[in-house]
Amino acid sequence: MKKILIITAIAAAGAGAYFANQQLQTSPAAYNVLDYVPADTPLLSAQLKPFPLKDYLNSSPQLKKAKDQSPVQNVAVEGSSQSKFFLSIAKSYQTSLPDTELFLKTFGLADNIRAYFYMLGALPVLKIEVENTQAIWDLLDKAEQESAYSHQSGKIQEIEYRAYRLSDSSEAQTTNLIISQNNGLLTVTLDSSLNKETLLSSALGLVKAENPITDSGILEEIESTYDFSDQNIAFINHQEIIKGLTTVNANQLARHLSLLFPQQDQENPLSSFRTAACQAELTTVANNWPRTVFGYTDLSVTSTQSTMDLSTVIESKNQTIITALQSLRGYIPQYTQNIKDNVFALGFGVDINQLSSATTSILTDLKTPNYQCAPLQKMQASLQQQGQNYSMMMGMAGGMANGFKGFSLAVLDYSMSKQGDKPVLESLDALLSYSADNPLALFNSLKMFSPDLQRLQPPADGSAVDLSEFIPKGLNISPKMAIKGKNLVIYNGEKSEQQADLMSTEALTKNGLFTFSFDLTRMFDPIITAAELSGENMPKEAMFLQNYNMRMKFDVDIKQQGIVFDSHVSNEVKK
Structure with a gap:
């Protein structure tokens, strides 16, 4: 039962976190779900304004068509009644998703929905606003009929719920999936025979949290610290997770884990963490890396297009490591940022001259103090063995590429044609560059590694050198090399x-660590052309991309608050 509870909780948390990043919303002001969320929750995701679900689905590509059911059907035939139940729901999801109206009707959802995902200790709770509550019961009834998997009815005060047993019938302790509807909200959570009834009452919205997050100031502090939109707020609280792992009853998570693993011996997976040394030392680590916070910086959705910019910050109070990481930031040229103009772009920014000192600073910090906590001791021992090698390697890299600040490339356009009976590259518009304090001197130092490069000497005045002689015949490209700034x-x-000419005037500033972007449609269209020219058929599952303009961008940077991951996704239905 313990394994089932852990696996189910993790799966529910993962699914809930993903769903939360897409469309979780708050409930009506008359019933504030946040009042039922304890301040010590390890995880919370909630958007603060209604999400236009109908428009989002209409503007997004559908990855599966209704007729593509065979994989799910095969599993359903061979699985247990429990797996058949959940696969029936999955089939309903898969069948209805291509038709937005059918999807909303099947799951009883309104055009704009509100929901939350959070944890009551180790217990995941997902709440989604529904417009037609009967649709949910009909969906579950259908799944029960198709699977012969049944529920037990329960009631707490005036709220009725369904309990679907997840644990084996042979086990004394039970774990149930709880599904209930109240206040226009669908609640999905877990219940165990180890839990007190008050916990389920809280999950169902009957008992408010003793110390709710609404009184803690946590949400206000995140809102004031980060430039997130007012659409949503989400976080993973590392400090509360460490309390749960290292203490017996310091928070709700700790109390739940203590019930789940009551024995204090080697069979307890938490025994190595629940020592005085681990509690003190891991608490210090968690205080230095307190949370991971999430929020939209832009959210715009209509029936024909959607744009989502999401920022994720791993917070850090460890100034030694943050300062070292910031010193590594290099230069990423502007041409990698033109997401609407590029087919594909990639950029690495790194100040190679800072690599050795930054690595030394980080390793020294990680090896100090000498930890007494067994898991941390193991980590330090590994660093002690490998750390010197890392520092030497970084020092050698810095010496060989002195002044190096970054490497980038982009494909701006390309096309395919037919030669004989084979598709060939018709045209390519692409750019590759590296940046350095003295790019010509760096190139001259690289010549020793390749005899072919000895013949190349790009002029310092910025004029180009033709590289056609180095290109295999038949590629139909004539690249050039030049020094631009x-x-x-x-x-x-x-x-x-x-774009290369524009780089002559760009200042070599520290502006990031990594960027990656692509236009899926512009990448895909020439591939379709190549397939058609060669007489091959593209998989039907991929052809939906012809109807959408989809762009994605991902960036990594180091800021004063911590390690920052920014993502951008935009979809637009082709006219």
Whole structure:
């Protein structure tokens, strides 16, 4: 039963966290779900304004078509009644998703929905606003009929619920999936025979939290610290998770884990963490890395297009590590940021001259103090063995590429044609560059590794050198190399030449660590052309991409608050 509870809780948490990043919302002011969320929750995700679900579905590509059911059907035939039950719901989801109206009707959802995902200790709670409560019961009844998997009815005060047993019938302790509806909200949670009834009452919205998050100031502090929109707020609280792992009853999570693992011996997976040394030392680590916070910086959705910008910050109070990581930031050129103009772009920014000192600072910090907590001791022992090698490698890299600040590339455009009976590259507009304090001197130092490079000497005045002799015949490209400001550039095509010229005036500033972006439609269309020219058929599951303009971008940077991951996703239905 313990394994089932852990696996189910993790799965529910993962699914809830993903769903929360997509569309979780708050409930009506008359019934504030946040009043039922304890301040010591390890995880919370809640958007503060209604999410336009109908418009979002209409503007988003559907990955599966209704007729593509065979994988799910095969599993359903072979699975247990329990698995058949959940797969029936999955089939209903898969069947209805391509038709937005059918999807909303099947799951009883309104055009704009509100929901929450949070944890009551180790217990996940998902709440979603529903417009038609009967649709939920009909969906569950259908799944029961198709699977022969039944529920037990329960009631607490005036609220009725269904309990679906997840644990084996042979086990004394039970774990149930609880589904209930109240106040226009669908509640999905877990219940165990180890839990007190008050916990389920709280999950069902009957008992408010003794110390609710609404009185803690946590949400207000996150809102004032970060430039998130007022659409949502979400976090993972590392400090509360560490309390749960290292203490017996310091928070609700700790109390739940103590019930789940009551024995204090080697069979208890928490025994190595629940020592005085681990409690003190892991608490210090958690205080230095207190939370991971999430929030939209932009959210715009209509029936024909959607744009979502999400920022994730791993908070850090460890100034030694943050300062070292910030010193590594390098230069990423502007051409990698033109998400609407590029087919694909990739950029790494790193100040190679800071690599050795930053690595030394980070390793020294991680090896100090000498930990007494067994898991931390193991980590330090590994660093002690490998740390010197890391520092030497970083020092060698810095010596070989002195002044290096970054490497980037982009494909601005490309097309395919047919030669004989084979598809070939018709055209390529692409740009590759590295940036350095003295790019020409760095290139000259690299010549020793390749005899072919000895013949190349790009002029310092920025004029180009033709590289056609180095390119295999039949590729239909004529790349050129040039020094543009603080950059050595290799380009092919008119657009990339224009971007290369613009780099001559760009300042070599520390502006990031990593960027990656692509236009899925512009990447995909020439592939379709190549397949058609060769007489091959593209998989039907992939052809939906022809109807959507989809762009994605992902960035990593180090800021004063911590390690920052920014993502951008935009969809637009082709007219």
